[in-house]
Amino acid sequence: MAPGSRLSAPPALKPGTCRIVPLGGLGEVGRNMTVFELDGKILIVDCGVLFPEEHQPGVDLILPDFSYIEDRLDDVVGVVLTHGHEDHIGAVPYLLRLKADIPLIGSTLTLALIEAKLEEHRISPLTLTVTEGDTEHLGPFECEFVAVNHSIPDALAVAIKTQAGTVLHTGDFKMDQLPLDGRITDLRAFARLGEDGVDLFLTDSTNAEVPGFTTTEKEIGSVLEGLMARASQRVIVASFASHVHRIQQVLDAAHQHGRKVCFVGRSMVRNMGIAAKLGYLKVPEGILVDLKQVDQLPDDQVVLMCTGSQGEPMAALSRMANGDHRIQLNAGDLVILASSLIPGNETSVFRVVNGLMKLGAEVVHKGMAKVHVSGHASQGELLYCYNIVKPTHVMPVHGETRHLIANGKIAESTGVPRENILLTEDGSVVDLTDGVARVTGQVECGFVYVDGSSIGEITDADLKDRQVLGEEGFISIISVVNRQTGTIVSGPDIHARGVAEDDSVFDEVKLKIARALEEAVQSNADHTTHQLQQVVRRVIGTWVNRKLRRRPMIVPVVLEA
Amino acid sequence: MAPGSRLSAPPALKPGTCRIVPLGGLGEVGRNMTVFELDGKILIVDCGVLFPEEHQPGVDLILPDFSYIEDRLDDVVGVVLTHGHEDHIGAVPYLLRLKADIPLIGSTLTLALIEAKLEEHRISPLTLTVTEGDTEHLGPFECEFVAVNHSIPDALAVAIKTQAGTVLHTGDFKMDQLPLDGRITDLRAFARLGEDGVDLFLTDSTNAEVPGFTTTEKEIGSVLEGLMARASQRVIVASFASHVHRIQQVLDAAHQHGRKVCFVGRSMVRNMGIAAKLGYLKVPEGILVDLKQVDQLPDDQVVLMCTGSQGEPMAALSRMANGDHRIQLNAGDLVILASSLIPGNETSVFRVVNGLMKLGAEVVHKGMAKVHVSGHASQGELLYCYNIVKPTHVMPVHGETRHLIANGKIAESTGVPRENILLTEDGSVVDLTDGVARVTGQVECGFVYVDGSSIGEITDADLKDRQVLGEEGFISIISVVNRQTGTIVSGPDIHARGVAEDDSVFDEVKLKIARALEEAVQSNADHTTHQLQQVVRRVIGTWVNRKLRRRPMIVPVVLEA
Missing domain, CATH: 3.60.15.10 (Ribonuclease Z/Hydroxyacylglutathione hydrolase-like)
Incomplete structure (x- = not known):
């Protein structure tokens, strides 16, 4: 089936x-x-x-x-x-x-x-x-x-x-x-x-x-060693914070080339602490340093092992690429993305790669070297x-x-x-x-x-709303009416966000809305608020589609005074 | 540099x-x-x-x-x-x-x-x-x-x-x-x-x-022929609507296997019309049919050459995958994505692939066969x-x-x-x-x-607004005040979209807003509308962050009556 x-x-x-x-x-x-x-x-x-x-x-x-x-x-x-x-x-x-x-x-x-x-x-x-x-x-x-x-x-x-x-x-x-x-x-x-x-x-x-067949993890070790051997400045490696064996190989390669390693990123620090304590990660004596110590070390003795391999905007690597991390990258630093590229993340990951390269860093990812299996x-x-x-x-x-x-x-x-x-x-x-x-x-x-x-409170309908809001923005039209006098006391006031037009563009439609609303109030005192709001929605909806070729979310509000 | x-x-x-x-x-x-x-x-x-x-x-x-x-x-x-x-x-x-x-x-x-x-x-x-x-x-x-x-x-x-x-x-x-x-x-x-x-x-x-070196386009021809040789039902090929040589090879393979070809999608029909008229596309005599004729043909004599290879939601292929295209796919139909996979489009493309496979179609893409260079x-x-x-x-x-x-x-x-x-x-x-x-x-x-x-009217600030709206939704708070009496005539009315909470959740904060607003109006008759709106923004903003852990766009509106 x-x-x-x-x-x-x-x-x-x-x-x-x-x-x-x-x-x-x-x-x-x-x-x-x-x-x-x-x-x-x-x-x-x-x-x-x-x-x-x-x-x-x-x-x-x-x-x-x-x-x-x-x-x-x-x-x-x-x-x-x-x-x-x-x-x-x-x-x-x-x-x-x-x-x-x-x-x-x-x-x-x-x-x-x-x-x-x-x-x-x-x-x-x-x-x-x-x-x-x-x-x-x-x-x-x-x-x-x-x-x-x-x-x-x-x-x-x-x-x-x-x-x-x-x-x-x-x-x-x-x-x-x-x-x-x-x-x-x-x-x-x-x-x-x-x-x-x-x-x-x-x-x-x-x-x-x-x-x-999936290549053996071991093959990555020699690639990492080769990269560290030729690196003349800092080496930054990004991978998933749970990949103990990958990080083991980074530690081993660093150790072999006389580099110290600093874990960067909350989940990296936490998980590697657990893995080391339980014996899953074998940490060579004295190899780990913290961020403060990194500043004291010569560049060619440093490896930063960090999170953010999927381009997550708040993770260490993205922030380094944007220049708003404590670690400032320099021309000549080597960044290794020892990680997969999960489908759907390409745009974010390559945005980070471009950012790192603009800073002058060299970036090696699995597209160019066997740094991930x-x-x-x-x-x-x-x-x-x-x-x-x-x-x-x-x-x-x-x-x-x-x-x-x-x-x-x-x-x-x-x-x-x-x-x-x-x-x-x-x-x-x-x-x-x-x-x-x-x-x-x-x-x-x-x-x-x-x-x-x-x-579980968000429904698919809410997500649909968000999509409309995100793509088209919204227009809120607020009017205060007096049913007794059949007049508009205040408004229509128009507030638009994400619609990307000067607010003055709406001057033309305000009059139409006011006219339609007054007519509705005067013609039938029994109109519900909802019905009056629908009158507003129709007038501005038609106008926006025709005039601006857009379909923003329309939120008409009619209050009574 | x-x-x-x-x-x-x-x-x-x-x-x-x-x-x-x-x-x-x-x-x-x-x-x-x-x-x-x-x-x-x-x-x-x-x-x-x-x-x-x-x-x-x-x-x-x-x-x-x-x-x-x-x-x-x-x-x-x-x-x-x-x-x-x-x-x-x-x-x-x-x-x-x-x-x-x-x-x-x-x-x-x-x-x-x-x-x-x-x-x-x-x-x-x-x-x-x-x-x-x-x-x-x-x-x-x-x-x-x-x-x-x-x-x-x-x-x-x-x-x-x-x-x-x-x-x-x-x-x-x-x-x-x-x-x-x-x-x-x-x-x-x-x-x-x-x-x-x-x-x-x-x-x-x-x-x-x-x-x-980039592989020669010609190698694709024999792959397409092999696929058509073993296809027992309809063959659907998707590619860019401008790729005259790719489409030439589809026509040739179809011709060799006694299949008729129907161009599907506005840009495909238009571009191939131009290419054929100018002699860039050599159309074998009598091979082209239109959608109506497709219905009359046995399945094993049909090739549909269509747009939508990048998962564009409105293009022919996506609509077939959703079952809302005139062409209904059946189990056993063969879909060939003879196209690149532009980075960033993976999620959309694989959504279409999954949809086609749920209908029982076989899908061949460049990940499995040489159908694109x-x-x-x-x-x-x-x-x-x-x-x-x-x-x-x-x-x-x-x-x-x-x-x-x-x-x-x-x-x-x-x-x-x-x-x-x-x-x-x-x-x-x-x-x-x-x-x-x-x-x-x-x-x-x-x-x-x-x-x-x-x-050119949309600014990066507008896009930022849209992003906030799309991720967090908005809350609009409307109040009508009377400065003379120092009272709230109507409201605060709260309208939220994309925030995904039952509106009753806001009852608790309405009172706080009303109190803060009255205090502001009574304490100083010279408050501008903007200042009053800022009072509202502060009260609800703090509450929403703390209570709902969200940061929606907040649109406070204060009217006077």
């Missing part, structure tokens, strides 16, 4: 059937969350956020839609967090605001990162630390945790064994065969699970369109995976429609029957009974917007 | 010195326009538009800033148009609105395209058709036109010979050695001009960051160019800062002395005297926004 087909509500859940409902991450890259239900109990895998796009202006974050479970939070036996990236853990604080004692299950690093985040929200969670090889019984769900390799250490896949069948969920993963920490994706465990029978395989689709399995790796696990059914997860479909095709090419490849979307309901998985319905599953202090 | 350094106004122009001022295209990809001045006369090369980015909401187009020349339009001897792309000809109608009889000089196809555009603006231009090898004396400028190969036929470079020296301007170009029309970039002419001495070489920087010279070609021309000075044009710097480095690697590589930006003033070119100053050169019927 194709995603996007509209289905009705699912049937009542039968005892012994395991129901799987993705509440986010299928149709978008982000806000990953999957619900598993069995015999009245609920297990959640991941609870992440999605970052807004340009057609969602002013939105801070987008959450999975909790409404499917929010009346049943007492039945939730736990939230398994596969790894510590925002798109997998970022919505946990919002879920725990609804019920603070839902247990969180994850690896040491994953739990340390979410605990730091929850501290900012003043929540102390219940946690259960697990490691690869562990099995935990969470209500009716027997969960076995399997090591997977990703762009953050300590990531886990989870096998969920139930009376209805066995589900294997990869989380985000790739299969670097020479990872920095030697912790490879455990294909022996995948093989064993496969031999026992994986009835439903949920697999990461992010790179399902990418041919071949992806954290996700490419087509070649997915083929290995399907052939080792040999699942009965496949449900591609984590991706836009195009990624899910591409992943389904890879599964099909390894022999999974087409009818057993479940192409689903957020809110799809998949029922697993006696090892057979089928889509049985669809539940409501919208975008939940966080904006300022509000959660 | 680095671009971005601030220079003062240039010295008065001396007789015999040729002054070169780029009014657009240096610092952005688009709105290309360069002014040449000598002995009181002005020659313009290109006059294009720039398409707005997301931080310029609601803007239709961005023009070069004409203010440097607009008082001297009588001195303009002509506008040389190097080729027919929008970023080189799109602003001509706006220039000719200021003075309709400025002569336009260009090749047959270029002039036909601009004339069709000017007809929509009801302007009949003065034109001078030139072809490669021609020399024309335009005032003190002797212009020789040289064939160049690009992603539109009939493109020209121009050598401008003056008493101050010779300037060679490539326009947009690449060096496909096997172009479809056999019309290669004329390196013999470049060599001859170089031997005579090119004092200043203006070169296309668009692909200066891309290693190697660039129209610009890569590093390898630029090296050939510099080595053949051996210019004294180089001024990279057409690109963002990063492209211009990359191009300068390529020139330097071929032996052009660093001090002779002029890294400039819009408004830079370059003076060429006795074969020596130097940057001598900077003139004002802003963005000129077209929005609806207005040109």
